[in-house]
Amino acid sequence: MAVRKPVRKPSPERTVLIIDVGTSSVKAALFDETGRTLRSADTPIVTAVPHPGWAEQDPAAWWKATVDAVQALAIDIQPIAITLTGSMQNVILLGRDGASVRPALLYSDARVTAAEIAAVKAQLPPDFENRIGNRAEPALCLFRLDWLLNHEIDTMTAVERVLFGAKDAVIHRMTGRAVVDPTCATTTGLLNLAERHWDATILGSIGLSLRILPDILDADALAGPLLPEPAGALGLKPGIPVYVGAGDGGATAWGTSSEQHDRPHAYLGTTGWIAATMPHSVAKPPRDAYTLAAPVGTDVIVISPFLAAGLAIDWFAHVAGRPVAELYAAAEAQDANPPGALFLPYLIGERAPFSDRAVRGAFFGLDRDHAPEALAYAVLEGLAHAIRDNLDALPIKPATIALAGGVAGSLTVAHLIADVTGARVTVPAASRIVTAYGAFRIIAPIIGLAPKGGSAAAKAASATRAGVGAKKAAGKAEKSAAGSDETVVKPRKDRARRAARRFAAYREAASHARALAAALDPAL
Incomplete structure (x- = not known):
């Protein structure tokens, strides 16, 4: 007689707290040991714009929002671990008391002029781009650091530490330790990508001391125990291990199982x-797309970032005076008979596949019959075109694209992306917290947990990290991912010609918009 082993049910006492410090809000989520979300809460954050083109947030507001979001979870059983994710490429200055000495400069801050950037480039080593594995594009943190050294020298003399990830400011508050994961460190322009450490030659060229930079640790490394004072504010017990976590680009890759190549x-x-995600040897950086160190292991993540996604639909919702959810529904109704209007989403310039802070968005092909519903559809289609434009910059032609983020909640977007790229699009059931789930997946093997439907993917990640059996393990992970709780959207054959024609028009319109940028600049 066969004896069936008892199946151990997930223990409610083995939970992990994930904190996602995003641009618009701080999200807190409590996961069980299988990666199922038990509870989640979020608290909004406000971005200050002291001058046109500037973008700042107060790290103290990040901490307050973190406290509010975690307290809203009403945690009654203490988690076995805490890890974080969040926005990258910020400049956060801490004084000797550990508090920020000024508001953080966000990744979208464009205060540094072209002339100032050119002056910094002239000081950098000739092989600068090879060292950092990326182009010397304006969003690199080192340009804003140099601006601060030139414009706020009194502030900089009071700086004890510089941090670059929003989640790292929260980790510092929790543990007293200054850390950064490899993915976020890549966005600074100070990391030697091939060797994965701060580059002394680059630091010397701009007069920045290595002493004030955070320790670079893999995303699954322990930052430290939760200290008593922050523990009390969060409503948790001191001593819970806090892990480094990954910047949002790295965490989202793991949350969508796209650490698979x-x-x-x-x-x-x-x-x-x-x-x-791919080996460094395949990426061959620097390239026009951005290349990030993977949060663990030796792979890199080639990432093509664009500046307006949800921002574009939020903007149009404000202009139209309609809720975003209502516009999603309206756009879905338009899909049966798509309108002719075409939208360029360059509302605050663009970052990739071309870097142009001056270019601005536009509607083309408008006529008097176009109601807000038609323009909402055009905005969503514009985002699909932006994805295809950036996909073409990557050295792959995928059969499947995993979709994540708040806008992924609209299946109209998924259909439009599938049509214009010709790839299947998968949408996780919990697309809004997929970044937090990625942070969970990264540390799960370290703390002895196995996410449901993700064990094969975790093995693939481990194999890739070890450099053996990666191809075989990745195949198992793909099978696991295919069986997970996600919606799969396939390209519509009857829309292929339309999608190709409109994408060609999108690219031509983008070229015209860039040529007209100077003539349309209200400051000139």
Whole structure:
């Protein structure tokens, strides 16, 4: 007689707290040991614009929002671990008391002029781009650091530490330790990508001391125990291990199982990107797309980021005076007979596949019959075109794209992306917290947990990290991912010609918009 082993049910006492410090809000989520979301809460954050083109947030507001979001979870059983994710490429200055000495400069801050950027480039080593594995594009943190050294020298003399990830500011508050994961460190322009450490030659060229930079640790490394004072504020017990976690680009790759080399993901939050994981030797950086160190292991994530995703639909909702959810529904109704209007989503310039802070968005092909519903559809289609434009910059042609982020909640977007790229699009059931789930997946093997439907993917990640059996393990992970709780959207054959024609028009319109940027600049 066969003896059936008892199946151990997930224990409610083995939970993990994930904190996602995003641009528009801080999200807190409590996961059980299988990766199922038990509870989640979020608290909004406000971005200050002291001058046109500037973008700042107060790190103290990040902490307050974190406290509010975690307290809203009403945690009654203490989690066995805490890890974080969040926005990258910020400049956060901490004084000797550990508090921020000024508001953080966000990744979208464009205060540094072209002339100032050119002056910094002239000081950098000739092989600068090879060292960092990326182009010397304006959003690199080092340009804003140099601006601060030139414009706020009194502030900089009071700086004890510089941080670059929003979640790292929260980790510092929790543990007292200054850390950064490899993915976020890549966005600074100070990391030697091939060797994965701060580059002393680059630091010397701009007069920045290595002493003030955070420790670079893999995303599954322990930052430290939760200290008593922050524990009390969060309503948790001191001593819970806090892990480094990953910047949102790295965490989202793991949350969509796109650490696999043939499964890129597209993220549509306030901003957006499309990204694929691959060996450094395949990526061959620097390239026009951005290349990030993977949060663990030796792979890189080639990522093509664009500046307006959810921002574009939020903007149009404000202009139209309609709720975003209502516009999604209206756009879905338009899909049976798509309108002719075409939208360029360059509302605050563009970052990839071309870097142009001056270009601005536009509607083309408008006529008097176009109601807000038709324009809402055009905005969503514009985001699909932006994804295809950025996908073409990657050295892959995928059969499947995983879609994540708040805008992924609209299946109209998924259909439009499938049509214009010719790839299947998968949408996770919990697309809004897929970044948090990725942070969970990264540390799960370290703390002895196995996410449901993700164990094979975790094995693939481990194999890739070890450098053995990666191809075989990745195949198992793909099978596991295919069986997970997600919606699969296929390209519509009857829309292929329309999609190709309109994408060609999108690219031509983008070229015209860039040529007209100077003539349309209200400051000139």
